[in-house]
Amino acid sequence: KPPLAEGSAACSLHGLPRRCVREMALVAAMPVDQDQIVFVEAAPAPSIAVGNGEYLEVVGGASSGGILVREGREKTSAEAPQRLAFGSIVRAVRCEAGRVEYELVRGQGPASGWVSLSAAGKALLAAVAAPGAELVDVVAEKMGAGEALKMYGQRLTEARKAGRGDFIYDRVPSATATKVAAEKAADSEAGAGAAELALQAERAQAVATAAARRSSGALSRLLGCRGDVAEDSDGEQMMLCKHCRLPLGEYGYAEDGKDQELMHGECIAQVMLQQRRQEEAERKRKQDAIKQARRAEYDIGWKVGCIPSNARSAEKLGCDVVPQGLCCLVLQEDDTVRLSPTFEPAGALNLEYLSLSLRVRREEGREPLFSLDPLEPGRQSAEASMQAKRFEPEWLAGTSVGEVMFQADYHLKELSMGEHEQPVVGMKSCFDYTKAADLEKEWSAREWFVVRKAEMHLSEDGVLVPYLKMGVEAREQVLMPDGALEDAPLTRPDHPLVRYAEAFT
Secondary structure, three states: OOOOOOOOOOEOOOOOOHHHHHHHHHOOOOOOOHHHEOOOOOOOOOOOOOOOOOEEEEOOOOOOOOEOOEOOOOOOOOEOOOOEOOOOEEEEEEEEOOEEEEEEEEOOOOOEEEEEOEEOOEEOEEEEOOOOHHHHHHHHHHOOHHHHHHHHHHHHHHHHHOOOOOOOOOOOOOOOHHHHHHHHHHHOOOHHHHHHHHHHHHHHHHHHHHHHHHHHHHHHHHHOOOOOEEEOOOOOEEEEOOOOOOEOOOOOEOOOOOOOOOEOHHHHHHHHHHHHHHHHHHHHHHHHHHHHHHHHHOOOOOOHHHOOOHHHHHHHHOOOOOOOOOEEEEEOOOOOEEEEEOOOHHHOOOHHHHHHHHHHHHHHOOOOEEEEEEOOOOOOOHHHOOEEEEEEOHHHOOOHHHHHHHHHHHHHHHHHOOOOOOOOOOOOOHHHHHHHOOOOOOOEEEEEEEEEEEEEEEOOOOEEEEEEEEEEEEEEEEEOOOOOEEEOOOOOOOOHHHHHHHHHO
16 A cells, blocks of 8 residues: 555554554454555564563464464474463473473463464464463453453353353453553554544443442342352452352352352252261161161071080080080991091081981971961051061970071071172172062062982091082962962062072072
C-alpha cells in the first residue's frame, strides 16, 4: 500500500510494540475502518535467547490443544502422549538449537520434555517473569473480558473431566480490565487506537461489575446457611465443603434435615455410603449377638474338648495297655483284638465312639441315626418352626456319639447357608448357586450325611485300619396343603442344595 497521509490513524502490526499487538488482538471486535488497515507480509518469528532456569509461557497451539512435546532433543524422537497446553508456564532446563528441555510449573501437559521455540515462523514460547505477582500482569495482558471468560470455561471443563468438581484449584487471579486498558493506552504508540481501547475497557468494566453484583448476591444468600467460610487469594469469601473442607463452588448438597451442612455431590455420596455401611455393620453385629445367645442357649457348636479320652475308655474296658496318645486295634491269631499305641493317624480310632457304635449294632441291629425334624410339622410358617432332635435309638441322646452327630448335622446346614467360610477355597454356598441360577422363587430342601462305604482293612502286621467313604445327599421338599413339608417326587439335578451336596461330597 502507498504511505498514508500524515496524521492518518494507521494500525500496522510492525509499527506497534509486542504488548500492543497482543492487546489489539484481544479487542479485535472493536469497530475499525477497513481502509485504514495496512497489510504487511508476516515476518519470521523473532528468536529469543533462553537461559537455564528462565520461565516461559506457551503462546502457540491455541487452536490445536497445545504444542507438541517429544521425549528427546531430536525432532525424530518419540512424541509424548499429551500436548503442552496453551497458556502453561514452564521452566527452561537447557536450550540447544532452538529446542528447550523444560519442567512444567503450571498448566496442563507432560511434566517434562523437549519443545521447539518456534515453528513455521511462529513463536511457540515467550519469556515471562517468575511465577508470582508479576505473572498476574503477564496473564492479564493476554486476555480481555471475553477471552478470560472463554479461558475460564475451558479450564472449568478440564477440571470437571479430571474429577476435581466445579472449582479450579490452580486458577490465576486477573487484574481488572480498567487497569490493564489504562496501562496499554499509555504505552501504545497508536494514538488513535487509545480511545478505542479505553472505550472497550469501560464496556468490559461494566460487564464485570454486573457479574460481580450477581455473584455477590448469590454468595450472600449462600453464606446465610452459616456454613464454614474462607477467603480466596482475591480476598473474596467462599463456602467450604463440610466433608473435604475445599471450596464448595456454585452448588451444594445437604442431607434431609441438615440444610446447614452443605457438601459437594461426590462428598455427600461418600458420606451416605459410609452411613449405609455403618448401618449394615450394626445390623450384622446385632444379628450375630442374637445368634451367639441362641447357640449358647441350645449348646450349639462343637469343641475339641468334646472328644472322649482314650485313656479313660481303656480303664473302663479293663485293657492291659492304657494309651496316652493315638491307639489302634491289632488282630491276634485267636481272632481277638488287643489295644496298641500307634503313630499312624490312618489306623487310629476313638474307643468310646467305637464301643457305643458297636452297642447300637449289637442291641438294635442297625447303625446310629440322627435327624433334625420340624417341631410342629403342621404349621403354615415352616421357616418359623423350631427343630427337634431325633435320635435312633433314643438312648443315644446325651452320649458322645449322639452329640457329635448333632453338631456335624447342624454345622453342615450352617455351611450350606453360608454362615461360615467353606472348607475348600472357591466352594460356593446354596445362596451363591441360587444367585448364579437366577432362581427367584422360594424353595425348601433337606440334606444329610450318608455312608457310601465302610470297610476294615488289615495291614501286614495285623493292625485293623478303618476305611470309610462318606457323602452328602439332598432332596427338594414341597409344602403340602396341610402345611407339612414332604419330599418332592423328583429333585432336579441343578437344584442349589443338590449342587452343594455334590460339591461337599
